[in-house]
Amino acid sequence: MTLQIAEVSTNSKAHEPRVCWARQIRQTRAVAGSIKSASSAQPGAGWIPFHPNPRKPGYRLPVGAVDAHCHVFGPAAEFPFAPERKYTPCDAGKDKLFALRDYLGFTRNVIVQATCHGKDNSAVLDALRTAGNRARGVADIPANISDAELRSMDEAGIRGVRFNFVRRLVDTRPQEFYLDIVERIKQFGWHVVVYFEAQDLEGLTPFLRSLPVTVVVDHMGRPDVAKGIDHPNFRRFLTLMEDMPNLWSKVTCPERLSVTGPPYNDVVPFCGEVISRFPDRVLWGTDWPHPNMTTHAPDDGELVDFIPKIAVSVTQRRKLLIENPMRLYWPEEGIGQ
Ligand code: 0GY
Numbered sequence: 088m089t090l091q092i093a094e095v096s097t098n099s100k101a102h103e104p105r106v107c108w109a110r111q112i113r114q115t116r117a118v119a120g121s122i123k124s125a126s127s128a129q130p131g132a133g134w135i136p137f138h139p140n141p142r143k144p145g146y147r148l149p150v151g152a153v154d155a156h157c158h159v160f161g162p163a164a165e166f167p168f169a170p171e172r173k174y175t176p177c178d179a180g181k182d183k184l185f186a187l188r189d190y191l192g193f194t195r196n197v198i199v200q201a202t203c204h205g206k207d208n209s210a211v212l213d214a215l216r217t218a219g220n221r222a223r224g225v226a227d228i229p230a231n232i233s234d235a236e237l238r239s240m241d242e243a244g245i246r247g248v249r250f251n252f253v254r255r256l257v258d259t260r261p262q263e264f265y266l267d268i269v270e271r272i273k274q275f276g277w278h279v280v281v282y283f284e285a286q287d288l289e290g291l292t293p294f295l296r297s298l299p300v301t302v303v304v305d306h307m308g309r310p311d312v313a314k315g316i317d318h319p320n321f322r323r324f325l326t327l328m329e330d331m332p333n334l335w336s337k338v339t340c341p342e343r344l345s346v347t348g349p350p351y352n353d354v355v356p357f358c359g360e361v362i363s364r365f366p367d368r369v370l371w372g373t374d375w376p377h378p379n380m381t382t383h384a385p386d387d388g389e390l391v392d393f394i395p396k397i398a399v400s401v402t403q404r405r406k407l408l409i410e411n412p413m414r415l416y417w418p419e420e421g422i423g424q
Contacts, residue, residue, distance in 0.1 A: 128163035130177040135384050137179060137376035141190070142388035146395050148192040149405065151422070153412035156305070156339050156372025158201040159184055159210045166213070169205025173256050176203055179376035181214035187375055188221075191391050197370075197416055199280065200227040200249055201378060202256045208240065215244040223416040225249050225280050230267035241275045246416050247303070248272055252283040252291060262294050269298060278302065278415065284309045285320040292327060301333050301415065303370065306340040307361055313346050316356050328365050335368040335415070336361050338407070341393055342377065342385035349385070351393060358397035366406050370415070371398075 130136070161168065162178040188196055196218065198211050208226045215224045225247040226240055250265050251257045269279065278301035283291055288308050295302055310321040328334050338358040341351035362369050371394060373387050398404040410423025418424070 128161070128168050128175050128178075131175045133381075134175070134177060135377075135380045135382075136177045137183075138384040138386050141187070141386045144191060144388040144391035146392050148391065148394075149408060151194050151413070152192065152408040153195045153197060153370075153416070154188060154191070154193045154372050154375075155197040155370040155412045155416070156199055156337050157184060157196055157375045158199055158378065159214050160201060160203060160376060160378075161210060166204065166207075166210035168203045169207060171205055171258075172203040174203055174379055176201075176376070176378055180210070181217055184214065184375065185218065187373075187387060191373070191387060194221065195412070195417075196222045197225065197246075197372065197412065198222055199225040202227070202251055203378070208245070212240065212243045212245075218244075220417075227251075228268060228271075230264065230271060232271065237271065237275060241277075245277070247278040247280050249280040249282065252281065252287055253309075256282075265294070266297075269300060273300060280305060282306070285311055285324070288320065288323055288327070292323075295327065295334070296331065298333075301335060302331070303335040303337060303415075305337050306343065306374075307336050307338060307357055309340075309344065310357055312344050312353050312357065316360055321357065325360065325364065328361070328368070335370065335411075336365065337370045337372060338362055338397060339370075339372050340374050342380065342383075342390065343374070348382065349389060352396075355393075355396050359399070362398050362403055362407060366403055367411060369407050370412055371407050 158179070159181050160176040160179040162180045168175055184196065184198070198214050200208050200211050204210055206227050206229055208224075208228070211224045211226065215222050223244045223246045226245045227249055228237075248268055252259055279298055280303045281291075281295065282305040285308055304324075308324045310324065311318065314320070328336060338361050341354035341358070342349070344354050344357070345351040347353045373390055375387055377385055394404065394408070398407045406423070413420055413422035414424060
């Protein structure tokens with residue numbers, strides 16, 4: 088396969104090294120080839136790898152923009168996938184993530200533990216330690232984790248835990264399991280990220296209302312876009328946002344929610360509604376490397392170009408991309424307070 092080589096520089100920090108996204112991918116592929124025998128993990132059948140050559144976005148991200156939802160997968164030879172995982176992805180390590188960050192023009196990342204790594208957060212912690220102040224993380228932890236381990240995670244940059252209720256991804260647990268974890272993380276001021284599908288919100292609502300910390304919902308609770316923004320499931324989500332001042336939403340994953348496909352215009356009204364009503368409680372992220380896509384590998388440059396369609400004013404975009412993620416993940420910097 089021929090990859091286009093484009094010498095690009097980050098548009099967020101002119102003094103940082105120039106990064107060639109495509110070249111990094113080629114180099115990583117060569118390395119991956121040489122260590123193939125050491126890695127037992129082959130992507131699952133039909134696995135769609137991330138886009139090898141995303142376009143340069145037309146929308147220029149503001150300096151300080153945060154990609155607040157992305158993952159790292161492996162590399163499996165170094166960070167093996169969990170035995171209990173429901174899917175086996177391709178390798179997508181920290182070097183590629185940081186190259187993409189610079190190529191698209193983001194300043195920072197929030198790296199979310201993916202279910203394929205189970206409760207072993209080593210790959211995320213390693214990425215956080217490499218990125219220093221340019222990344223924060225969200226972990227998946229058991230309730231019996233030691234205080235020392237929690238403290239070490241906090242020092243590395245973990246600021247939240249993720250509760251995943253999507254049945255194709257995890258075996259869910261009784262509510263006490265999650266409440267015990269919340270008891271453990273409260274002392275660190277961490278928040279909870281929840282991932283569920285629209286039809287499960289009604290059942291989860293009492294649990295969500297009981298949480299005494301900030302709660303961030305992945306991908307707007309995965310509305311069924313074909314049903315339109317007036318469907319009771321999406322209205323239920325908006326009502327809960329209205330009722331719970333501690334509830335935030337990621338306005339992410341048009342590529343997952345869209346029925347019509349790129350450029351994902353059918354998802355615009357959903358994100359637009361959430362942003363216009365709750366501008367101080369929304370986050371945006373690429374979701375790179377896009378686990379479990381069934382139709383196509385989204386072009387991350389095209390995803391960035393989606394942002395001005397959903398956050399239509401400079402003020403909305405500043406809150407979405409800088410002030411909100413900074414308040415949640417880097418409160419010590421005082422931005423957006
Ligand atoms: C996402 C979505 C998915 C997977 C995971 O942790 C994960 O495995 O988050 C999905 O398959 O919908 O947010 O990245």
